Amino acid sequence: MKNLKFIILIIITIFINSCDEEEIVNQGYTTYNLKFLEKLENKNSKEKHKIIETIEVKIDILTDEVLFDDEKLTLLENVKNKETGEISFGLVLKSENLEKSYRTDKRVPEIETRRGFFFYDGCFIAGAFYYYAGTDIWFLFVPASPTAQVISNDCGPWA
Secondary structure, three states: HHHHHHHHHHHHHHHOOOOOOHHHHOOOOOEEEEEEEEEEEOOOOOOOEEEEEEEEEEEOOOOOOOOOOOOEEEEEEEEEOOOOOOEEEEEEOOOOOOOEEEEEOOOOOOOOEEEEEEEEOOEEEEEEEEEEEOOOOEEEEEEEOOOOOOOOOOHHHHO
Protein backbone atom coordinates (compact mmCIF):
# COMPACT_ATOMS: atom_id res chain seq x y z
CA MET A 1 0.00 0.00 0.00
CA LYS A 2 2.88 2.35 0.78
CA ASN A 3 4.38 1.64 -2.65
CA LEU A 4 1.10 2.53 -4.34
CA LYS A 5 0.88 5.86 -2.47
CA PHE A 6 4.50 6.58 -3.36
CA ILE A 7 3.89 5.84 -7.07
CA ILE A 8 0.76 8.04 -7.12
CA LEU A 9 2.70 10.85 -5.42
CA ILE A 10 5.47 10.61 -8.05
CA ILE A 11 2.95 10.65 -10.92
CA ILE A 12 1.15 13.71 -9.49
CA THR A 13 4.48 15.50 -8.99
CA ILE A 14 5.49 14.79 -12.60
CA PHE A 15 2.20 16.22 -13.93
CA ILE A 16 2.38 19.33 -11.74
CA ASN A 17 5.99 20.06 -12.70
CA SER A 18 5.50 19.36 -16.41
CA CYS A 19 4.03 22.85 -17.00
CA ASP A 20 5.77 26.04 -16.08
CA GLU A 21 3.80 29.12 -14.97
CA GLU A 22 3.89 30.78 -18.40
CA GLU A 23 2.24 27.79 -20.08
CA ILE A 24 -0.50 27.70 -17.44
CA VAL A 25 -1.25 31.41 -17.90
CA ASN A 26 -1.36 31.14 -21.71
CA GLN A 27 -3.96 28.38 -21.60
CA GLY A 28 -6.59 30.88 -20.44
CA TYR A 29 -6.55 32.95 -23.65
CA THR A 30 -7.70 32.57 -27.22
CA THR A 31 -5.56 34.55 -29.66
CA TYR A 32 -6.99 36.20 -32.78
CA ASN A 33 -5.10 37.94 -35.58
CA LEU A 34 -7.32 40.70 -36.94
CA LYS A 35 -6.44 41.81 -40.47
CA PHE A 36 -7.67 45.23 -41.52
CA LEU A 37 -7.98 45.34 -45.31
CA GLU A 38 -8.08 48.15 -47.83
CA LYS A 39 -9.91 47.69 -51.13
CA LEU A 40 -7.69 48.06 -54.19
CA GLU A 41 -9.00 50.06 -57.14
CA ASN A 42 -6.85 48.30 -59.79
CA LYS A 43 -9.31 46.07 -61.69
CA ASN A 44 -6.55 44.23 -63.61
CA SER A 45 -4.97 42.85 -60.44
CA LYS A 46 -6.04 39.44 -59.09
CA GLU A 47 -5.75 40.81 -55.56
CA LYS A 48 -8.80 42.79 -54.49
CA HIS A 49 -7.54 43.88 -51.05
CA LYS A 50 -4.27 44.72 -49.33
CA ILE A 51 -3.60 44.33 -45.62
CA ILE A 52 -3.09 47.71 -43.94
CA GLU A 53 -2.75 46.39 -40.36
CA THR A 54 -2.59 43.03 -38.56
CA ILE A 55 -3.17 43.19 -34.81
CA GLU A 56 -3.08 40.32 -32.32
CA VAL A 57 -5.97 40.32 -29.84
CA LYS A 58 -6.29 37.97 -26.86
CA ILE A 59 -9.60 37.07 -25.23
CA ASP A 60 -9.70 35.57 -21.72
CA ILE A 61 -11.65 32.32 -22.06
CA LEU A 62 -13.22 32.51 -18.60
CA THR A 63 -14.17 36.20 -18.36
CA ASP A 64 -14.27 37.22 -22.07
CA GLU A 65 -11.99 40.13 -21.15
CA VAL A 66 -10.28 41.55 -24.24
CA LEU A 67 -6.56 42.41 -24.26
CA PHE A 68 -5.36 44.41 -27.25
CA ASP A 69 -2.96 47.13 -28.34
CA ASP A 70 -4.99 50.15 -27.23
CA GLU A 71 -2.64 52.53 -29.05
CA LYS A 72 -3.96 51.20 -32.37
CA LEU A 73 -7.49 50.00 -31.59
CA THR A 74 -10.62 51.55 -30.12
CA LEU A 75 -12.89 49.29 -28.06
CA LEU A 76 -16.59 49.85 -28.76
CA GLU A 77 -19.08 49.01 -25.99
CA ASN A 78 -18.21 45.89 -24.03
CA VAL A 79 -21.74 44.50 -23.42
CA LYS A 80 -22.81 41.34 -21.58
CA ASN A 81 -26.11 39.73 -22.57
CA LYS A 82 -28.09 39.14 -19.34
CA GLU A 83 -29.88 36.04 -20.67
CA THR A 84 -26.97 34.17 -22.28
CA GLY A 85 -24.00 35.69 -20.44
CA GLU A 86 -22.25 36.26 -23.81
CA ILE A 87 -19.92 39.25 -24.19
CA SER A 88 -20.04 41.35 -27.36
CA PHE A 89 -17.99 44.36 -28.44
CA GLY A 90 -16.45 46.02 -31.48
CA LEU A 91 -12.89 46.98 -32.42
CA VAL A 92 -11.89 49.62 -35.00
CA LEU A 93 -8.54 51.14 -35.93
CA LYS A 94 -7.91 54.50 -34.24
CA SER A 95 -5.91 55.73 -37.21
CA GLU A 96 -8.57 54.83 -39.76
CA ASN A 97 -10.29 57.81 -41.30
CA LEU A 98 -14.04 57.75 -41.63
CA GLU A 99 -14.78 56.10 -44.95
CA LYS A 100 -17.99 57.78 -46.05
CA SER A 101 -20.03 60.71 -44.98
CA TYR A 102 -23.37 61.31 -46.62
CA ARG A 103 -26.69 63.00 -45.97
CA THR A 104 -29.88 61.73 -47.55
CA ASP A 105 -32.15 64.37 -46.05
CA LYS A 106 -31.43 67.65 -44.26
CA ARG A 107 -33.59 66.49 -41.34
CA VAL A 108 -31.47 63.34 -40.89
CA PRO A 109 -27.95 63.68 -39.44
CA GLU A 110 -24.89 62.71 -41.49
CA ILE A 111 -23.82 59.09 -41.25
CA GLU A 112 -20.20 57.90 -41.19
CA THR A 113 -18.77 54.38 -41.41
CA ARG A 114 -15.66 52.68 -40.04
CA ARG A 115 -14.41 49.20 -40.87
CA GLY A 116 -13.73 46.93 -37.94
CA PHE A 117 -14.56 43.68 -36.17
CA PHE A 118 -17.50 42.75 -33.95
CA PHE A 119 -16.90 40.03 -31.32
CA TYR A 120 -19.91 37.78 -30.72
CA ASP A 121 -20.28 34.16 -29.60
CA GLY A 122 -16.51 33.58 -29.47
CA CYS A 123 -15.88 34.94 -32.97
CA PHE A 124 -14.71 38.16 -34.60
CA ILE A 125 -16.88 39.18 -37.57
CA ALA A 126 -15.49 41.65 -40.14
CA GLY A 127 -17.75 44.48 -41.24
CA ALA A 128 -18.65 48.16 -40.95
CA PHE A 129 -19.84 50.23 -37.99
CA TYR A 130 -22.25 53.10 -38.75
CA TYR A 131 -22.06 56.34 -36.73
CA TYR A 132 -23.90 59.63 -36.63
CA ALA A 133 -21.40 62.29 -37.77
CA GLY A 134 -19.33 63.79 -34.97
CA THR A 135 -20.06 61.07 -32.40
CA ASP A 136 -18.16 58.00 -31.23
CA ILE A 137 -21.33 55.99 -30.63
CA TRP A 138 -22.20 53.43 -33.29
CA PHE A 139 -25.81 52.45 -33.94
CA LEU A 140 -25.48 49.69 -36.55
CA PHE A 141 -23.01 46.95 -37.50
CA VAL A 142 -23.19 45.33 -40.94
CA PRO A 143 -21.13 42.15 -41.59
CA ALA A 144 -19.01 42.18 -44.73
CA SER A 145 -20.57 38.86 -45.80
CA PRO A 146 -22.34 35.85 -44.24
CA THR A 147 -18.91 34.19 -43.82
CA ALA A 148 -16.92 37.27 -42.73
CA GLN A 149 -15.64 35.74 -39.50
CA VAL A 150 -11.98 35.11 -38.73
CA ILE A 151 -11.66 31.64 -40.28
CA SER A 152 -8.68 30.47 -38.17
CA ASN A 153 -10.68 30.39 -34.91
CA ASP A 154 -13.64 28.43 -33.60
CA CYS A 155 -16.44 30.84 -34.48
CA GLY A 156 -19.51 29.52 -32.74
CA PRO A 157 -22.24 27.93 -34.87
CA TRP A 158 -20.89 29.33 -38.17
CA ALA A 159 -17.58 27.45 -38.19
